Amino acid sequence: MAKKLMKGNEAIGEAAVAAGAINYFAYPITPQSEVAEYLCWRLPEVGGAFVQAESEVAVGNMLFGAASTGKRVFTTSSSPGISLMQEAISYIAGAHLPVVLVNIMRGGPGLGGILPAQSDYFQAVKGGGHGDYRLIVLAPSSVQEAVDIMILAFDLAEKYLTPVMIIGDGMIGQMMESVEFPEKYRKDNDPEKSDWALTGTEGRKARIIKSLFLDPQELEDNCILLDEKYKKIRENEVRYELYKVTDKNRILIIAYGTMARICQTAIDELESEGISVGLMRPISLYPFPEKEVYAEAVKGNIEKVLTIEMSTGQMVEDIRRCVMGKKPVEFFGHTGGIVPTPIEVKDKIKELLG
């Protein structure tokens, strides 16, 4: 198939179809609405359906119910909409169900604005809902990576029976880039073969999917089960990318999503000025590349670690936790939909190097 030019939001919709996920529940919100617009005609073509819910609260609960059937289900939304889904996300995690959630982030807090932001890191990574649960959180930096990660997200959700959230700043949803899809379209998974999905009790014992455990021991057992699952995820699912990381780097930038691409431009230009800077781009924000951040940060020549985000500083708290005071960790960012420019990144680095 020839490469096509697609808007991130459309490509995310097509990637779900490629992953065999044809059950979609959503409510439109800028800058994510094109996913729903695309899927409202695309899903019927492949025998699927888009249910536009009355609100994001309803979307969350529809996902909970639909995921119980073992079919691949997903939603897409933007920051305030994801806030409304948090109760259901906690239930879904507690009930060990696979669901894929996409947050095309806009500026907040509150109704905020519609321009790109990365200020939902805490919400995604630190648990936006209540209780002892985690999400697998993945952050693409290009439209192609959004497609690849979307397909991966369904696999991970089923492998670990857990909700997976993809967070992309508004740019990921709104920009157009060239993109390719896997040649072979996947068949939907078969719930009949699973040992947990609610497929009708004919010929077998009833299965129960719930997140309510009144007996404290039963509830603790469920929390321990979740915790063991998250331990396995931390051991096996760390993903990140390095760019121009060498022994000569004086600064290590850590940035995710499209922010990392802005940093790459700055790094290329600084290189031509004789200043060596490397970039680490976490792709999995949970599990966070903890050991890898530490290992890269403590390397000999690194004078400072610089975290750059479209927020007032959220991921930087995880960076400081991982670096454990071995190197100074600095922060630079913008909010409200203002995107840091390569020039600002360069200026910040020059300021840090004195």
Place this chain on the structure above:
Amino acid sequence: MADALSVRYPSTSKRIIAIVGGFGSGKTEISVNLAKYLAATEKSIVSIIDLDLVNPYFRSREVVDELEALGIKMIAPRGGQSYADLPILLPEVKGALEQRDGRLILDIGGDAQGTKAFGSLTDTIDISDYEMLMVLNSRRPQTDNPDGCIKIMERIELSARLKFTGLIANSHMIDETDEAVVIEGYNLARKVGEATGLPLVFLSAKSDVLSGMDTSLLECPILPMTRSMLKPWEEKK
């Protein structure tokens, strides 16, 4: 480079030029580049109307300062309203359409939905003095074949309540555009032209791609373009 092609620049004497097409066809880049070209070559005042009420990012209003410095008048919401998640249609738009002089380029939103706002204004247009040009990009999933293009054109015409007067071949993959993509788009536009009877008014492409091509095979005017809708990691050269 541009000089070598200049004899083949697009020419139309119509006052209103509406640039219409699917999402990602390149309407905004064409509108901005065409406005710059007309402003540089004509005495009349060139105005550009950002009528994209459906796309939240990458709209011609983002280059308002650059265009105004070239003497091009920009009609688009300003300040905070420029970023509002609201379909704002300024009263100046109708005024500009009703005027009788000056060139007017309309950068319309994508697809039939994006054309709706324009459709609410087309009864004020002098039907003897307009062009409505369909921008075709063969690398977009819905317009990679003549039938797909014609289907979307029919929907857009209904939404615009106005007939197309011509086609623009603008096949592109943004920075990954090469000669093969441009030629593929030219061939597609020719086929759509044969099926609809519409003329290929011009072909547009990035000037650096055009300069490396043998353009003598392209039997239509050519608009070389410089990208103005840049992503934050792409710096102006």
